[in-house]
Amino acid sequence: MEKKITFIHGADFHLGRSFPYDSLEKREEGRKDRFQTFQNMVEDCQRRQVDFLFLVGDIFEQELFQRKDGYRILDALRSLRKTMVFFLLGNHDYKLENFLEENAPENVYIFPSGEFHTIEIPEYNVSIMGESWGRETFQKKLSILSTDVREKGRNILLHHGMWGGDSYFPLDIPLDLHKKFSYIGFGHIHKPMEILENAYMVGTPEILDYGDKGHRGWIYGEIDESLRVEFIPASGKRIEEKQWKIWKESGFQEIQEGMKSLGFSKEGIYELTWTGEYPERGILEGIQEHWTQSGYTIRFLENLGWKRDYEGIYRQYKDTLLGRYLEEISRLSIEDKMKQEMIDVGIEAFLKGERR
Numbered sequence: 001m002e003k004k005i006t007f008i009h010g011a012d013f014h015l016g017r018s019f020p021y022d023s024l025e026k027r028e029e030g031r032k033d034r035f036q037t038f039q040n041m042v043e044d045c046q047r048r049q050v051d052f053l054f055l056v057g058d059i060f061e062q063e064l065f066q067r068k069d070g071y072r073i074l075d076a077l078r079s080l081r082k083t084m085v086f087f088l089l090g091n092h093d094y095k096l097e098n099f100l101e102e103n104a105p106e107n108v109y110i111f112p113s114g115e116f117h118t119i120e121i122p123e124y125n126v127s128i129m130g131e132s133w134g135r136e137t138f139q140k141k142l143s144i145l146s147t148d149v150r151e152k153g154r155n156i157l158l159h160h161g162m163w164g165g166d167s168y169f170p171l172d173i174p175l176d177l178h179k180k181f182s183y184i185g186f187g188h189i190h191k192p193m194e195i196l197e198n199a200y201m202v203g204t205p206e207i208l209d210y211g212d213k214g215h216r217g218w219i220y221g222e223i224d225e226s227l228r229v230e231f232i233p234a235s236g237k238r239i240e241e242k243q244w245k246i247w248k249e250s251g252f253q254e255i256q257e258g259m260k261s262l263g264f265s266k267e268g269i270y271e272l273t274w275t276g277e278y279p280e281r282g283i284l285e286g287i288q289e290h291w292t293q294s295g296y297t298i299r300f301l302e303n304l305g306w307k308r309d310y311e312g313i314y315r316q317y318k319d320t321l322l323g324r325y326l327e328e329i330s331r332l333s334i335e336d337k338m339k340q341e342m343i344d345v346g347i348e349a350f351l352k353g354e355r356r
């Protein structure tokens with residue numbers, strides 16, 4: 001019976017970055033959120049007393065890196081009494097290799113860039129391998145050979161990049177070799193995914209943009225005779241999705257009332273989808289501006305049906321200036337989008353004039 005290995009696998013913290021809030025103040029808060037989530041992961045390692053922590057690239061955002069942040073993170077890792085840390089550099093933090101190499105505490109191993117390295121840990125009967133990003137890595141792929149794999153003992157591979165294809169440091173590994181790994185921990189793509197039964201993309205643990213829906217966090221794993229993994233949701237913030245139905249007769253006031261009933265808070269992050277029909281031109285833009293300028297974080301999406309009954313309008317106004325205008329426009333050979341725009345502007349101007 002092999003000695004049980006326990007680990008936590010995290011990646012893509014992009015420390016230094018924030019969720020793209022509108023205000024500077026909130027962006028500072030978004031930056032702090034990511035450090036807090038990192039700290040929470042370190043505490044989870046402590047609580048579970050894991051043997052290994054795998055950090056699989058893009059832990060930092062190198063263009064936004066500050067040395068004080070680097071020291072802070074390394075201090076947090078130093079505080080782990082039991083846990084050995086394996087730190088692999090990704091395409092967003094490879095420039096920090098020297099800083100990390102010079103300042104890493106004893107329990108943190110930084111994978112060197114540009115060549116494949118294997119660390120053997122006899123007391124656990126395991127080999128942990130990987131290759132950090134460097135300047136040249138954009139043109140490379142990582143080919144695993146049978147000589148890389150230990151027949152005796154367990155193999156763990158860490159990789160920041162893709163598991164196939166031909167861009168972003170793709171991993172090239174024959175299926176029979178794939179099976180020789182107890183665990184393959186990926187970083188790079190921000191959505192957590194099971195790639196194979198022994199290979200996982202962990203995703204970014206704290207939301208970075210509106211695409212980051214669903215659970216976010218890190219992976220806790222155990223290896224003895226087999227592998228067991230558990231996804232640990234951890235993101236401090238999440239995106240709440242809401243919908244609101246509008247009608248073509250809906251006015252500014254009515255839609256505003258609807259918005260208020262949805263219970264937005266200035267602390268939350270929302271994605272609001274308008275469904276139904278297009279109201280009069282300018283109303284939705286006005287409402288978006290109002291909420292955004294009032295300090296709410298809302299992304300507005302439209303899933304609206306036909307703007308209006310164009311056929312009906314044409315029939316009704318056939319013998320008027322509007323009818324002739326529509327005929328002229330429909331004959332023009334211009335881009336559809338432009339044509340649509342001209343039709344809408346024309347109809348609105350005409351109908352508004354009529355109402356007055």
Ligand SMILES: [Mn+2]
Pocket residue numbers: 057058090091092160187188189
């Ligand atoms: Mn990456």
